[in-house]
Amino acid sequence: MHSLLRRNISINAVFRSTRSPRALRFSTTASPRLATPSFPCVDAHAARQSKLLEASSLSPSYSRESTDSESGPEPPYARPSPTSYHTYHHSSPMKMTYGDELPSFDIAYETWGELSPNRDNVVLLHTGLSASSHAASTSMNPSEGWWEKFIGPGKAIDTRQFFVICTNVLGGCYGSTGPSSSDPSGERYATRFPIVSIFDMVRAQFHLLDHLGVDRLYASVGSSMGGMQSLAAGWLFPDRVGRIVSISGTARSSPGSIAMRHAQRSVLMADPNWNNGFYYDGVPPHIGMKLARQIATITYRSGPEWDQRFGRKLRKENSSQGSVQDRKPTLCPDFLIETYLDHQGEQFCLKYDANSLLYVSKAMDLFDLTLPAIEEVGMVPPPPSTIEPDYSYSSIYATAHTFSKSHPPPPNPPPHLPELAEGLRPLANTPMLILGVQSDILFPVDQQRELADALRMAGNGRVGYYELGGVWGHDTFLLDVLNVGGAIRGFLS
Template structure:
């Protein structure tokens, strides 16, 4: 069986492409031939590598999808193989005025996709703007137009954390995304082709500016609250900072006001892997094959950072196992890759497969870079020429930490600069919630954020730490504790 699989790999031309599967060059063919000759003379059969073969199989699926769709005249033309959600499942606002950008000349025009839940009150004063993490769409919860569960399904609805009996919830796809909002895969009106990597560098502040263009269009002057987790927490903080008079409350869950070097390193590794896929082609892959292998590998690295060691130990500890009986019969020839851990199945799930076919690789690059660049310390904000929409008002309650929360004995290194940067948030009630097992936005950063806000004069900081073993993903999973804290804070 081992032999026949291998035979198939070599006999079947499509399966013989592998790895970052692009049509093999003559050099690769020569190597393949060498490997075949090698087997003929070797006492040992050639091994098989299911984890590598997976990439080739995916490439073949994409190619055959292409072939079948090109036989349909209505589907002619270069069509990216990742499928956007149906445009009928969300609303789109087209902003036809320039959007100022932090690092680049203004974007001449843009679309922003959004979905809503609940009912806008006549006074338009019950609006919650919900911000997404890196790769999420506007589909935070199911709607009549799209019954599929959303990424925060259990947190939105009657009686839930964002109670739709009371609130009108708006969620947008972020600027730079690929689910209806303008991003690198969108058509550049100047060229009628996708922007690709000519798309300008964007910041978290730019994402928020685009959201407020939508709010202006909807006639919403003031938000009841701005709510976000992970990168959404960055946006939530940035929104409260840019528009302090237009936001009632800010919620930051497992976020940060200053990206840490270790989280930047994790994202750098993901982008490096993605950009090394030849299919990426410096971002110009929209007329070719997308870098699905690079995106899959990047996603694997991300997945590792989303959970915690303790949880994996509980979940997989007893399943890390030696070879099974069927494997030991051919153990002589089993290459390292063929020893299957339950863990590997988790890292190479169907959801991961979906992701690397549906999500746009350039969006990952631009949005993860925007996260890296996020830094609300005062020197950084000054260097960027950023300032809030209105001058910082004097703190209304207290200009110093409260008696219950004196300044920390061992302040984080950047605390004073961060406190200075966060001054425009001094008068906004803020919920800061962190998770002790989070390795991507570690709990130290949550404490730093709460400390800096208090040092900036904010006396209405609600701060919670959660235990548990779910790490960064806690915000998606712990409805009881995360949801409960939000519900209590919003009342």
């Protein structure tokens, strides 16, 4: 068959441009053959490296611990000014979930509204992975916060009614103690910092509540990792948490979410600048951070959003790089979606401490409220809350079956559902609002259904459960003031 005739067909016929094509997006005119290529998307990394190297050699104190000294230059990530938040210092050791002991720690926090005379109007707000305590503007820090539209007079969390507290998590880098902090000897912890759990973050927060004299929260509220903390708060302290909001969170990190965080940690730790976590005397792993944030950004939104927002539009060129008509595709970003991801990575890569990212990301992976997992870390579930059921809490939510028509029990419940229900027993008496988003690929809506189902199975008759549509994916909690805000407002009032 190899000696067959060669057949001549004019494949070039398809190139005949008989119609005048619309504005060319990509040029099809021949370029000088085999020119040595250039890669501005890669050169940008080298340029930032040089700039940071130069800055670090000009400022020998660049790497100094700045929580201890307000006068030193800022570390490479944008730690907020210590005058822009309150700090609670815990001077005695705290035992942590995985057996280590933290000799002392700081928790950065901010507040909104007024504490009532009975101290019974406190809403503890928990953050996602990389957020600071700055959820909304304050007199100490008038810049816009990450939940500005949700917190304030007349807003979803109404500060005419509630006293809101938000902390930077233990392990973070925005004023709370984490791997970039110094140990008692004055050395940066770096990766000598103990592995942190979501429980540890919450225990630290409750030390702050003790300090503030707050016995009992009106509500614990959080989204994403904040949803985990919100559950953990009610789990650890059933008598101290009045109600719980968990938005796009989970009671048990799934392997799919772990996979996406693993990919981020892998690219970050592969950056030679990371240096096993000991980069505070040099240039931080900005390339690894950028690459990690690009991956994270993919998990924060959704394909349908990008379809609407970017479609297949090409990036805008600098005028120096020629007109759109002259452009050929390259191995660097060509599409707007690519420059969007690139930009998100660039924006973040010096804003957050790389080690904090690793520790907080790992804490999310480790979170699991199934009974065997709880027991395996040597913890025993506290007995379910003894608070009287709150029947004033609208009868709409009074039965476990309210939502069963639009959300029937799954035909094949996940095999761990009974174990999760057992693990969630301490939350059986706490009114709950669970909210999930159908386009979320990081904390898929299945995880929200599973959580609602397990809580009901555990005997909780006051589980409110909503699913949102839309294209905003995991980030819906930051964007959908109408629906997310409305559900919270209804639940808290």
